[in-house]
Amino acid sequence: MSLGQELAPHLPFLRRYARALTGSQTHGDQYVRATLEAIVAAPGDFPRDVDARLGLYRTFQAIWSSANIETGPADDSEDDGDPQAIARARLARVTPLSRQALLLTAMEGFTPEDAAFLLDEEPEEIERLVADALAEIERQTHAEVMIIEDEPIIAMDLETIVRDLGHGVTGVAVTRDEAVQLAMQRRPGLVLADIQLADDSSGIDAVKDILAQFSVPVIFITAFPERLLTGERPEPTFLITKPFQRSTVKAAISQALFFDSATVPAM
Known part of the structure; x- marks a missing residue:
């Protein structure tokens, strides 16, 4: 060959x-x-x-x-407003070597050892550079998050994760009507939504009502992901399965905010 x-x-x-x-x-x-x-x-x-x-x-x-x-x-x-342009603009603010390390490992799938070979660095340095890049990206994507969840323990856990990431919480809603009312009172920069809510209302319907008023990134959290991953109709971009890992929620939040134009750099 x-x-x-x-x-x-x-x-x-x-x-x-x-x-x-x-x-x-x-x-x-x-x-x-x-x-x-x-x-x-x-x-x-x-x-x-x-x-x-x-x-x-x-x-x-x-x-x-x-x-x-x-x-x-x-x-x-x-390309203002285009998700890819937004991501590029944010990525541009990451220092060059950290940006390369992040792209080589996270996007191209190279191991830290391979990335070290490509960048003439030690594997330990690659890991540090990637951590620096991720920290800078998180610093750029601060948001006020609304949580739609009717199970108190899960809602508290989500609120802790959100605050640990440096974001604010506009409030917690347990029904469709509460969610819409809360969103109108304090417009969120991100919505975390359960599918099945108290009083048998739907988190999906709540999100549809909110999106009819303004655009906001949404992450659905459900015990039945197969219902929203059929590929047969418009479906959520971001979906977390219950029971969830804290790291999964953090990754989904960072990814959703990274591509959204509504988030602003943290001060």
Whole structure:
């Protein structure tokens, strides 16, 4: 198998990484093209002591570093309101090396050891860089959260998790009518909603009523996720299964807020 054939399956994913890193499809693809041109010009320099994917990303990193472009993703202000543009803008505020470490591990799926090889760092340093990147992202995404949950213990647990993440809580509603009333009184930046509520009302209906008034990201929490994951109709983007792990709730909250334009940097 030729080198080109070995690299071909990995090119779409390198483009994904490059676009996320630059914040621009055009700029990202340009650096991928430069990477391929460098490989064609000097195939003997391609690292053959590692697998093809690692070698490809290693070559890209060399092109990226030599170009001195570590000033953050391009400004896509013309895409204001677009979730991907919002994410790129927030990612741009993460320091360059931390951003690369985060993307290589969280998006591209490299181990800390592989990312260390790609970035010429130690694995321990990669883990520190990723932690720094996540902390910066969380700092940028502060919100007031409304909880729709009729089980007191679960509601208290959710409220603790939300506050531990540095967010506020507008209140807890246990029925559809209470949820709508609370949302109108104190507009939330995120909604955590159970499906089955007290008085047999529906958290889904409560959320529909709220979304009819204004846009807000929603995370549903349910013991029956299969009912909302059929793929046959519009369904929630963010869904947590009961019983839940605290880490799962934290990850869902961070992800939902990261792509939402309504959240504001914490002061």
